[in-house]
Amino acid sequence: MTSTENRESANARSTRQRSSALLTDKYELTMLEAALADGSAHRQCAFEVFTRRLPNERRYGVVAGTARVLAAVQDFVFTEEQLEDLDFLNEQTLEYLRTYRFTGQIDGYREGELYFPNSPILSVRGTFAECVILETVILSILNSDSAVASAAARMVTAAAGRSIIEMGSRRTHEYAAVTAARAAYLAGFDATSNLEAARRYGIPASGTAAHAWTLLHVDDNGMPDEKAAFQAQIDALGVGTVLLVDTFDIAQGVKNAVEVAGPELGGVRIDSGDLGVLTREVRAQLDELGATKTKIVVSSDLDEFTIAALRSEPVDTFGVGTSVVTGSDAPTAGLVYKLVEVEGHPVAKRARGKASQGGAKAAVRLCRATGTAVEELTYPFGGEEPASNGFTTRALTVPLIRDGELVDNLPTLQESRDYLAAQLVTLPWEGLALTRDEPALTVRHISQ
Structure with a gap:
C-alpha cells in the first residue's frame, strides 16, 4: 500500500466511528413511521440518483463523492443519544432505528465517471424503509462533490x-x-x-x-x-x-x-x-x-x-x-433521488417538468473505434445489454455495496483521478466547449 492509500484507509476507519444517521431530513423519518404503520415499509424498492438537466452551460457532469457516500451508508447507525432526541417518533419507529443497518444493494457509476441528463448515477435497492432514509445524506454528498468536480474538470x-x-x-x-x-x-x-x-x-x-x-x-x-x-x-x-x-x-x-x-x-x-x-x-x-x-x-x-x-x-x-x-456558480449538481420501482413494478413521477423514467436501470456508453463516445444507453437493471450497432460498449453501472457490505477492490482516489482524466478525452471535441447549452452526449432508454 502507498502512503496515500494508508492514509485513506485510516481516514475511512476513523470516519466509521462517527454516526451519519442525523444527516437527514425530518420527513424521511415521519415517512418511515407511516410506512411501518401501514405495512408498506418492507416492500422491495429501487431508488435512483440522476439529474434532469445540467446546470449553467455545462455539457457534462463528473460523478464525485461516491466513496464518501458509501462510508456514510455504512456509518448510518443511530446511537441511543440520537434516539433520545427523536421524541416525535413512536416506540415502534424508534425500535426499528435502534437496530437499523442498510442490508441492500447499491450499484452505480464509479467515481470519476462522466454523466449527463438522465444518467442513472446511483441505484439503491432494498426495502422502502431502509432506502428512503438515506436520501438526504446521499444527495448532500453527491450534489456538493459532483458540482465541485464538474467545475474543476472544466478548469483543468x-x-x-x-x-x-x-x-x-x-x-x-x-x-x-x-x-x-x-x-x-x-x-x-x-x-x-x-x-x-x-x-x-x-x-x-x-x-x-x-x-x-x-x-x-x-x-x-x-x-x-x-x-x-x-x-x-x-x-x-x-x-x-x-x-x-x-x-x-x-x-x-x-x-x-x-x-x-x-x-x-x-x-x-x-x-x-x-x-x-x-x-x-x-x-x-x-x-x-x-x-x-x-x-x-x-x-x-x-x-x-x-x-x-x-x-x-x-x-x-x-x-x-x-x-x-462553490462549483463555479453552480453549488449543486441538481441531482435527485427518486423511487423508480416497487416490488418489481416500475413507478414514475409525472409532474410537469419533473417527470422520471420508471424502473431500476443500468447503463452503457457507446464509443467509436477511436474511443470517442457517441451515446449513452440505459436499460432495465439485470436485463440484457442493448445492441451496440457496430460501436464498442463500456458498462457504466458497477456494484458498490452487496447485502450491506462494500464490494472488494473499490478504486482509490488516485485511481479515480486517473480514470476521469482518461474519460475526458473520450468526449467529442465540441463536448469540451465552455459556452454551449446542450449536453455533450444524449442518454436514451432501451425498453426490454
Missing part, C-alpha cells in the same frame, strides 16, 4: 496541461473546504492549500506566503521593506519558493525577488491586475534578469473562462479559490 481542460492549485478554503464552510479540495483533486487539480485535505486524502499541499508577510516587514523608519520579507522567506524555504510580488509595485517586486533569490528563484505569484498584460511583462522582465526558469503563478478570482482567456499567456500555474469550492 481550460488550463491545457498547466498546473492548477486549489486554494479556496476561506470561501466556504470549514469542512466543505476539505471535501471540495478532494473533489478538485479528483478532477485533475495538482495540489491544495488545505492541510486537513492533505492529511485526510493524501493530496499534495502547496503554499508559501500572503501579502501580510510582506507588509509585516518594515525598516527602522516604519517603511515597507519588501527585500527583507523576500530574504526571510528564502532563508526559511530556499530559493525554490514562490514570492508574492504584487504587494506594492510589480516590476519593482520582480526586481527585488531576483536580486534576493538569484536567477534560480522558483517562482513569482501575481494576485491582482490585468493578468494577461502583467504576465507578459513579468515574463519579459524575468528573462531579462536571467531568471528564465522562474515560474509565474497567477491567482485572483479565476474561473474556467478566465483560465481559458489566459491560455496563450506565459502562465505556468493557476491558483483557483472561490469558483472551484
Whole structure:
C-alpha cells in the first residue's frame, strides 16, 4: 500500500466511528413511521440518483463523492443519544432505528465517471424503509462533490496541461473546504492549500506566503521593506519558493525577488491586475534578469473562462479559490433521488417538468473505434445489454455495496483521478466547449 492509500484507509476507519444517521431530513423519518404503520415499509424498492438537466452551460457532469457516500451508508447507525432526541417518533419507529443497518444493494457509476441528463448515477435497492432514509445524506454528498468536480474538470481542460492549485478554503464552510479540495483533486487539480485535505486524502499541499508577510516587514523608519520579507522567506524555504510580488509595485517586486533569490528563484505569484498584460511583462522582465526558469503563478478570482482567456499567456500555474469550492456558480449538481420501482413494478413521477423514467436501470456508453463516445444507453437493471450497432460498449453501472457490505477492490482516489482524466478525452471535441447549452452526449432508454 502507498502512503496515500494508508492514509485513506485510516481516514475511512476513523470516519466509521462517527454516526451519519442525523444527516437527514425530518420527513424521511415521519415517512418511515407511516410506512411501518401501514405495512408498506418492507416492500422491495429501487431508488435512483440522476439529474434532469445540467446546470449553467455545462455539457457534462463528473460523478464525485461516491466513496464518501458509501462510508456514510455504512456509518448510518443511530446511537441511543440520537434516539433520545427523536421524541416525535413512536416506540415502534424508534425500535426499528435502534437496530437499523442498510442490508441492500447499491450499484452505480464509479467515481470519476462522466454523466449527463438522465444518467442513472446511483441505484439503491432494498426495502422502502431502509432506502428512503438515506436520501438526504446521499444527495448532500453527491450534489456538493459532483458540482465541485464538474467545475474543476472544466478548469483543468481550460488550463491545457498547466498546473492548477486549489486554494479556496476561506470561501466556504470549514469542512466543505476539505471535501471540495478532494473533489478538485479528483478532477485533475495538482495540489491544495488545505492541510486537513492533505492529511485526510493524501493530496499534495502547496503554499508559501500572503501579502501580510510582506507588509509585516518594515525598516527602522516604519517603511515597507519588501527585500527583507523576500530574504526571510528564502532563508526559511530556499530559493525554490514562490514570492508574492504584487504587494506594492510589480516590476519593482520582480526586481527585488531576483536580486534576493538569484536567477534560480522558483517562482513569482501575481494576485491582482490585468493578468494577461502583467504576465507578459513579468515574463519579459524575468528573462531579462536571467531568471528564465522562474515560474509565474497567477491567482485572483479565476474561473474556467478566465483560465481559458489566459491560455496563450506565459502562465505556468493557476491558483483557483472561490469558483472551484462553490462549483463555479453552480453549488449543486441538481441531482435527485427518486423511487423508480416497487416490488418489481416500475413507478414514475409525472409532474410537469419533473417527470422520471420508471424502473431500476443500468447503463452503457457507446464509443467509436477511436474511443470517442457517441451515446449513452440505459436499460432495465439485470436485463440484457442493448445492441451496440457496430460501436464498442463500456458498462457504466458497477456494484458498490452487496447485502450491506462494500464490494472488494473499490478504486482509490488516485485511481479515480486517473480514470476521469482518461474519460475526458473520450468526449467529442465540441463536448469540451465552455459556452454551449446542450449536453455533450444524449442518454436514451432501451425498453426490454
